Amino acid sequence: MFRYHPDLLAAPVPRYTSYPTAAQFGEDVGAADMAQRLDAMPADARLSLYVHIPYCHDICWYCGCNTGAATRPRRLSAYVDALEREMALVSARLGGRGRVTHVAFGGGSPNSLPLIDWVRLNHQLLLCFDASAAAMAVELDPRRIDRAWIDAMAKVGVTRVNLGVQTFATHVQQRIGRVQPAETVAMAVGALARARIQVGFDLMYGLPGQSEADLARTLEDSIRLSPSRIALFGYAHMPRLLPRQRRIDATELPGVEQRFAMAKLGHAMLTAAGYQAIGFDHFALPDDPLAVAAATGRLRRNFQGFTEDDSDALIGMGASAISQFPDLIVQNEKNAGAYRDAVSNHRLPAARGVRRSADDQRRGALIERLLCDGRAACGDLAEPALLDRFERIGLLRREGDELMLQPGAAPYARSIAACFDAYLRPAETRFSVAV
Ligand code: SF4
Structure with a gap:
């Protein structure tokens, strides 16, 4: 069920045991x-x-x-x-x-x-x-x-x-x-x-x-x-x-x-x-x-x-x-x-x-629901364009403001959640590989 997409796993991402992270x-x-x-x-x-x-x-x-x-x-x-x-x-x-x-x-x-x-x-x-x-x-x-x-x-x-x-x-x-x-x-x-x-x-x-x-x-x-x-x-x-x-x-x-x-x-x-x-x-x-x-x-x-x-x-x-x-x-x-x-x-x-500012709390709730339930509503949070690449290969589906992880998306869940992380920098090295 899992398909390997190395480009989507290349960037280190947090484990999101909290948002903002440590x-x-x-x-x-x-x-x-x-x-x-x-x-x-x-x-x-x-x-x-x-x-x-x-x-x-x-x-x-x-x-x-x-x-x-x-x-x-x-x-x-x-x-x-x-x-x-x-x-x-x-x-x-x-x-x-x-x-x-x-x-x-x-x-x-x-x-x-x-x-x-x-x-x-x-x-x-x-x-x-x-x-x-x-x-x-x-x-x-x-x-x-x-x-x-x-x-x-x-x-x-x-x-x-x-x-x-x-x-x-x-x-x-x-x-x-x-x-x-x-x-x-x-x-x-x-x-x-x-x-x-x-x-x-x-x-x-x-x-x-x-x-x-x-x-x-x-x-x-x-x-x-x-x-x-x-x-x-x-x-x-x-x-x-x-x-x-x-x-x-x-x-x-x-x-x-x-x-x-x-x-x-x-x-x-x-x-x-x-x-x-x-x-x-x-x-x-x-x-x-x-x-x-x-x-x-x-x-x-x-x-x-x-x-x-x-x-x-x-x-x-x-x-x-x-x-x-x-x-x-x-x-x-x-x-x-x-x-x-x-x-x-x-x-x-x-x-x-x-x-945690109001924005942190909204992003944190979205990330938590996405990781726990495999789905979450964006509400008034703008959907990052970064999500497109996950949607194109069938790992993510969007309906209205609802995001839904698709079968086989589990190894990419942290990477998808990271699209909503307002603090993450592309060169971040303190996190581990995504899988
Ligand atoms: S040192 Fe070993 S036993 Fe102790 S917390 Fe770490 S993993 Fe567990």
């Missing part, structure tokens, strides 16, 4: 803006909380996350203390307003923390927020899951765990600095299923030394384990921005045409196995909340990717965590030391961001 963040936005939005939160607002744990036991060479080595217990403990303080600061500003519908722990690896500290964070979260009925998701490193973690997650009410799997091919695992036996993942999946916790996998294509056959075997093994959702990401090699990626041998990376073939293979295998394609890189079994949201027009896109979380505001806590309000996107101090200093001094740690 490239537009500036330091003229910060704690005062965040405080104002929290102070003005309506009593009945539905809130989503994200808690960032910027530590991992082993650092994978491909990783683009804000994370560091979890080698010093005192540093971890000081970070958890700071998170508790930030929760109290945010809660004091909210003054009891807002009901939490979703909680997500991400990173890094939340299970790089001692279990007792993670449980402590959950207690503080319940003390500070009305979160007892929230759906709770946790990203975990499958190499560090044990019985005690699963029991604790079940007791706390975790509903979904996302496992970083990436690839089952051992020779590719060695090339990306993440050796992870398939049996380890299978045991984690079995134990989570017995605890009635839904499982998602993150997989990758475009990795060094990875062939289509390697990807096919990883997909077969994944399908056998039956996670309820799978995100299949293209590896973004940006060693200039992410020095840890310099350990990856760039001469072994598949080219754009091979990457395209892998995305196509992934789509074909996963949909044939009963997964529904969600957006441009997610797949979910029909009863997974993500598939239900997509079927009912409630799919959203935020910093965690495609999500069923349709809260009114996202509050990110922890170093580098991003909060999102209709008219503001704001990011906490990235550096864990600066983050700790801010909250120790009773200051909200928001340090940079962007105020």
Whole structure:
């Protein structure tokens, strides 16, 4: 179904987990803006909380996350203390307003923390927020899951765990600095299923030394384990921005045409196995909340990717965590030391961001609907002439002010959305290739 048009994939484009993207963040936005939005939160607002744990036991060479080595217990403990303080600061500003519908722990690896500290964070979260009925998701490193973690997650009410799997091919695992036996993942999946916790996998294509056959075997093994959702990401090699990626041998990376073939293979295998394609890189079994949201027009896109979380505001806590309000996107101090200093001094740690103008909000809504639903109304936004080339080859159809992605357009969805990006410059290099 996917046809390769290299000219349409040539320009790097953002992933549009927000609009404007992080490239537009500036330091003229910060704690005062965040405080104002929290102070003005309506009593009945539905809130989503994200808690960032910027530590991992082993650092994978491909990783683009804000994370560091979890080698010093005192540093971890000081970070958890700071998170508790930030929760109290945010809660004091909210003054009891807002009901939490979703909680997500991400990173890094939340299970790089001692279990007792993670449980402590959950207690503080319940003390500070009305979160007892929230759906709770946790990203975990499958190499560090044990019985005690699963029991604790079940007791706390975790509903979904996302496992970083990436690839089952051992020779590719060695090339990306993440050796992870398939049996380890299978045991984690079995134990989570017995605890009635839904499982998602993150997989990758475009990795060094990875062939289509390697990807096919990883997909077969994944399908056998039956996670309820799978995100299949293209590896973004940006060693200039992410020095840890310099350990990856760039001469072994598949080219754009091979990457395209892998995305196509992934789509074909996963949909044939009963997964529904969600957006441009997610797949979910029909009863997974993500598939239900997509079927009912409630799919959203935020910093965690495609999500069923349709809260009114996202509050990110922890170093580098991003909060999102209709008219503001704001990011906490990235550096864990600066983050700790801010909250120790009773200051909200928001340090940079962007105020979303009315035009930003209109463009953002259009881009989000186009990526989530495959269709969107332009309204009073002028249709860029750039769209013509997508329409000419049948990837896009226009009816009145309605834009509709056509079958086979998924690999080009970000490029089509980019036509509405008022900030994107043709020579932009900080984004990854479009597929
Ligand atoms: S475990 Fe995940 S967050 Fe940690 S370094 Fe590896 S990819 Fe990054």
